[in-house]
Amino acid sequence: MNEPAPILPVRMVNEYAYCPRLFHLMFVGERWEDNDYTIHGRSVHSRIDGENDPLPPPPADPDDPPVIARSVSLGSETLGLSGKIDLLELEAGQAVPVDTKRGNVPPTPQRCYEPERVQLMCQGLLLREHGHASDSGMLYFAASRRRVRVDFTPELEARTLHLISEARAVANNTHPPPPLTDSPKCVGCSLAGVCLPDETNLLSGRQGETPDIRRLYPARDDALPLYVQEQGARVGKSGEALSVEKGRAKLGMFPLKDVSQLVLCGNISVSAQCLHLLCQRGIPVVHLSMGHWFYGVTAGIGLRNAYDRAAQFAAAADDGRRLTLARAFVRAKALNQRTLLRRNTTSDIDAPLADMRRLIAQIDTCADVDQLMGVEGSIASLYFANFGTMLAEGPARENFSPTSRNRRPPKDPVNAMLSFAYALLAKETTVALLAEGLDPFWGFLHRPRHGRPALALDLMEEFRPLVADSSVLSAINTGMVALPDFVISPAGCAMNDSARKALIRAYELRLDQMITHPVFDYRCSWRSVIRVQAKLLAKVLRGEIPSYSGITTR
Numbered sequence: 001m002n003e004p005a006p007i008l009p010v011r012m013v014n015e016y017a018y019c020p021r022l023f024h025l026m027f028v029g030e031r032w033e034d035n036d037y038t039i040h041g042r043s044v045h046s047r048i049d050g051e052n053d054p055l056p057p058p059p060a061d062p063d064d065p066p067v068i069a070r071s072v073s074l075g076s077e078t079l080g081l082s083g084k085i086d087l088l089e090l091e092a093g094q095a096v097p098v099d100t101k102r103g104n105v106p107p108t109p110q111r112c113y114e115p116e117r118v119q120l121m122c123q124g125l126l127l128r129e130h131g132h133a134s135d136s137g138m139l140y141f142a143a144s145r146r147r148v149r150v151d152f153t154p155e156l157e158a159r160t161l162h163l164i165s166e167a168r169a170v171a172n173n174t175h176p177p178p179p180l181t182d183s184p185k186c187v188g189c190s191l192a193g194v195c196l197p198d199e200t201n202l203l204s205g206r207q208g209e210t211p212d213i214r215r216l217y218p219a220r221d222d223a224l225p226l227y228v229q230e231q232g233a234r235v236g237k238s239g240e241a242l243s244v245e246k247g248r249a250k251l252g253m254f255p256l257k258d259v260s261q262l263v264l265c266g267n268i269s270v271s272a273q274c275l276h277l278l279c280q281r282g283i284p285v286v287h288l289s290m291g292h293w294f295y296g297v298t299a300g301i302g303l304r305n306a307y308d309r310a311a312q313f314a315a316a317a318d319d320g321r322r323l324t325l326a327r328a329f330v331r332a333k334a335l336n337q338r339t340l341l342r343r344n345t346t347s348d349i350d351a352p353l354a355d356m357r358r359l360i361a362q363i364d365t366c367a368d369v370d371q372l373m374g375v376e377g378s379i380a381s382l383y384f385a386n387f388g389t390m391l392a393e394g395p396a397r398e399n400f401s402p403t404s405r406n407r408r409p410p411k412d413p414v415n416a417m418l419s420f421a422y423a424l425l426a427k428e429t430t431v432a433l434l435a436e437g438l439d440p441f442w443g444f445l446h447r448p449r450h451g452r453p454a455l456a457l458d459l460m461e462e463f464r465p466l467v468a469d470s471s472v473l474s475a476i477n478t479g480m481v482a483l484p485d486f487v488i489s490p491a492g493c494a495m496n497d498s499a500r501k502a503l504i505r506a507y508e509l510r511l512d513q514m515i516t517h518p519v520f521d522y523r524c525s526w527r528s529v530i531r532v533q534a535k536l537l538a539k540v541l542r543g544e545i546p547s548y549s550g551i552t553t554r
């Protein structure tokens, strides 16, 4: 059954005129990201938005005195539009909408851009629907403090009606239109980091004329995870900051703008006001146990686009697609394990490296996920049997060399650190998948099981050697941890506070490290690479790009 065409906010017609994909991401996908332009635009509008005047009646006589109304809300089912007019001037029988723009008057022949003219024309059409005569509108450019008149010509009216009709049809599509190719519009687009126009076009074979892939999102985040490890501490809200206290002692204040995640390790409490604020701002709260167990994430309502999750469940129910994706996760992890070993070993391990290569070649011939898991297990055994050869010769190797991977509980310091690093990585991929509207608990390689973030475990496979294992090696080889930082007993091996802090430091340093992206050839941090992979996985599931490839390094 076809959905009735929705009523569009006038601002969304502006977005559609700018880029149909941007419109879909915002209106259907409910995606929103701030950039400098949107923050400035909001502050310009906040001075206007406070008032809400009703629409004055059409003047009975053109010679009536002028009337001014602010923030006038209008809607029309006939037009399929609703919107707010910043400022309305009634004079000489004409209703003139005035729309405020944040920037300078653009240096174009018409001194404004088409999306702005279309938005103003929408307001004119709404005014006409409500009985006013409206032949022109005004754009007020706040930075230049200048007005630009826009005449509501028959051409502009026809173009606007056409765009409204197109946008209402696109709003009923479950998936967004393709990205623009090589467009300068993408550079100023607030959703460029969500859309990934050049990356998506490259991977879907719709490459533009410019072969370079532009990185249109920040290479490195300003906001970072805030880890709270002090047992018995309490996190609260203090204005626009998070306060951490224990008893009467104040442990720190952290401005919200600097926090990307709140990570609670063990027995830490959070006030309800603080949780509400974090949910509102889209800052996830990650819960880890003292013993390195990843319990889960508290997040706001988040994305409401159910289509991506529907596509995810459909793919997981399709044995062929499930196996293809599972192979991609295992292949990337195995290649990265072998590369890490080959690059960092100080021993002669040609034979196990050759065995790993032989097993990696079998991945594509596995007939089902169970067989694939068997091959993956054999590769992992070879890798962990030789893990100790990557430790620096001397105390690091003498004290830390493991002989195999073991867990629940880990029996030696390396395995204790690996378990903790994998828990940190699982929270990273869980948060990245939640941000894309995917269900972290419904996987392809890992089957859903109560409390297991199966898709997060799938996505983290390729990053285990690249991020987690590398962090553990770095913490040991650079002396950030030492044997006294571990409590070893017949029941297992546990890290003390100092070892945990050291590993978190090594792990965060690794995530922050800048690399040249292996596929897109631009500089970005490992943290960004993980997020981009989550976005690409979502695009594969919704059919925007044909296949998923895990990140591998040489």
Ligand code: SF4
Residues within 6 Å of the ligand: 018, 019, 020, 021, 022, 023, 025, 178, 179, 180, 183, 185, 186, 187, 189, 190, 191, 192, 195, 196, 197
């Ligand atoms: S990045 Fe470019 S293609 Fe993507 S939504 Fe923005 S303007 Fe459109």
